[in-house]
Amino acid sequence: MPAPQDGSASPQGAKALVKSYGCQMNVYDATRMTDLLAKEGYGQAAVEEDADLVVLNTCHIREKAAEKIYSELGKLAVTKRERAQAGRDFKIVVAGCVAQAEGVEVLRRQRAVDLVVGPQSYHRLPELLSQAAQGRQLTDTDFAVEEKFRELPQPSRAQIRARGVSAFVTVQEGCDKFCSFCVVPYTRGAEISRSVEEVLAEARRLVESGVSEITLIGQNVNAYRGEDSGGIIWPLERLFEALSGMEGLHRLRYTTSHPVDMTQGLIDAHGALPKLMPFVHLPVQSGSDRVLKAMNRRHRAQDYLDIVQRLRAARPDIALSSDFIVGFPGETDADFEETLALIREVDFASTFSFKYSPRPGTPGAEREDQIDDEIMRERLAVLQALVESQRQAFNAATVGRTVDVLFEKPGRHEGQIAGKSPYMQAVHVDGPTEMIGGVVPVKIVVAGSNSLGGKISEGEGEDG
Numbered sequence: 064m065p066a067p068q069d070g071s072a073s074p075q076g077a078k079a080l081v082k083s084y085g086c087q088m089n090v091y092d093a094t095r096m097t098d099l100l101a102k103e104g105y106g107q108a109a110v111e112e113d114a115d116l117v118v119l120n121t122c123h124i125r126e127k128a129a130e131k132i133y134s135e136l137g138k139l140a141v142t143k144r145e146r147a148q149a150g151r152d153f154k155i156v157v158a159g160c161v162a163q164a165e166g167v168e169v170l171r172r173q174r175a176v177d178l179v180v181g182p183q184s185y186h187r188l189p190e191l192l193s194q195a196a197q198g199r200q201l202t203d204t205d206f207a208v209e210e211k212f213r214e215l216p217q218p219s220r221a222q223i224r225a226r227g228v229s230a231f232v233t234v235q236e237g238c239d240k241f242c243s244f245c246v247v248p249y250t251r252g253a254e255i256s257r258s259v260e261e262v263l264a265e266a267r268r269l270v271e272s273g274v275s276e277i278t279l280i281g282q283n284v285n286a287y288r289g290e291d292s293g294g295i296i297w298p299l300e301r302l303f304e305a306l307s308g309m310e311g312l313h314r315l316r317y318t319t320s321h322p323v324d325m326t327q328g329l330i331d332a333h334g335a336l337p338k339l340m341p342f343v344h345l346p347v348q349s350g351s352d353r354v355l356k357a358m359n360r361r362h363r364a365q366d367y368l369d370i371v372q373r374l375r376a377a378r379p380d381i382a383l384s385s386d387f388i389v390g391f392p393g394e395t396d397a398d399f400e401e402t403l404a405l406i407r408e409v410d411f412a413s414t415f416s417f418k419y420s421p422r423p424g425t426p427g428a429e430r431e432d433q434i435d436d437e438i439m440r441e442r443l444a445v446l447q448a449l450v451e452s453q454r455q456a457f458n459a460a461t462v463g464r465t466v467d468v469l470f471e472k473p474g475r476h477e478g479q480i481a482g483k484s485p486y487m488q489a490v491h492v493d494g495p496t497e498m499i500g501g502v503v504p505v506k507i508v509v510a511g512s513n514s515l516g517g518k519i520s521e522g523e524g525e526d527g
């Protein structure tokens with residue numbers, strides 16, 4: 064394909080596909096990369112076959128996640144060879160946390176990769192792509208996060224509308240916690256908060272273009288300490304207060320929080336701000352103080368239970384979700400029992416749980432008391448059976464109640480629309496597509512295994 068003539072980084076008529084793995088932060092970054100590439104003249108490809116450029120926005124959190132990328136890359140390398148035979152260009156970019164953690168290794172293991180770009184330097188994609196056009200493999204894994212926030216283009220109103228009624232806004236990136244199992248402090252760098260002005264401007268633009276739910280995201284979102292134009296530092300709840308005043312914005316959420324940063328101010332906000340949804344994802348990882356200490360989590364099981372109690376005091380209907388790791392090095396049966404006891408005490412609405420995966424460069428991986436895979440498998444099965452029964456019970460308890468639903472999209476069946484309850488449950492009803500984007504009271508009539516069915520209620524909703 065000829066080099067671009069118009070000063071943009073894209074060849075004429077070229078299309079790009081950005082594929083995302085891992086957490087919400089990667090989803091947000093993938094959207095930003097798509098916007099950036101659109102500005103450079105790339106159309107959006109729906110499938111790989113249509114793309115001239117594929118960006119894999121990767122996750123390094125567990126070994127499985129990282130290894131998946133190499134098999135994806137193997138397939139893309141085949142496509143690249145076929146394209147070359149047909150005289151067509153095909154570029155492969157590896158972005159995200161695998162890029163950051165093992166960029167050089169990626170280039171060595173897969174020669175077809177043109178460019179490796181880390182999560183804090185992808186705003187340089189256009190410039191890097193034109194350099195990569197010269198045929199060299201390139202890497203950029205600098206931590207340039209403030210520059211990134213400044214330089215990334217904002218999406219157009221049409222782009223926002225096409226993405227639906229619920230949107231993410233990054234307010235904080237990176238992590239200073241160094242849990243002994245986790246790669247994030249190494250792949251995302253130190254904690255840094257976006258300025259208040261930047262966050263509010265981005266939110267305003269989304270709301271003006273039809274977004275009615277905003278989820279503030281960060282690796283440690285509740286550690287947010289952003290500066291306003293007067294140099295005052297805002298905690299997260301102050302952002303929620305400001306966002307609560309935005310007309311047309313119906314719902315506010317945030318993820319992911321660390322128990323240590325769960326301040327009383329943020330807990331109180333759940334009682335004071337009706338737009339702040341009664342659902343908190345608060346990873347605890349383990350219920351054993353011994354394991355929590357070894358994980359460097361900086362809190363005990365009882366601290367977590369106290370936070371839950373205070374959240375429930377502020378907002379009695381609040382639903383909780385969490386992450387668990389089973390089989391951290393040294394975890395005994397007794398430790399695992401304490402995790403089950405914590406789960407029984409809290410009663411979670413939903414959870415994510417994982418077998419411990421030793422990650423290169425983390426202290427946990429160095430330990431000699433690694434747990435047998437078979438034991439991890441058994442513990443995970445026991446834990447998942449327990450949390451699954453809690454999840455089903457939580458969903459079943461919604462039946463008969465009227466809850467507010469934010470409708471997001473057409474449902475799977477003709478005449479259906481689908482949305483979310485305040486507690487992140489998927490809800491479908493028979494209703495007109497005109498209701499999409501609105502919050503409507505729905506009487507829940509049935510709880511399926513993965514979603515609730517309801518009827519649009521004539522009266523008022525009981526929940527905020």
Ligand code: SAH
Nearest residue numbers: 244245282319346386387388417418419420
């Ligand atoms: N910042 C968030 C999320 C981190 S990653 C937090 O602090 O909770 C998301 C989840 O992946 C973690 O909560 C943890 O449960 C899991 N995880 C992280 N590293 C892992 C590892 N090495 N093995 C297994 N699970 C891991």
Ligand code: SF4
Nearest residue numbers: 238240241242245247
């Ligand atoms: Fe990882 Fe712990 Fe930081 Fe979460 S708080 S990103 S688990 S190091």
Ligand code: F3S
Nearest residue numbers: 085086122123124160
């Ligand atoms: Fe994965 Fe990086 Fe997110 S390792 S979980 S994509 S911060």
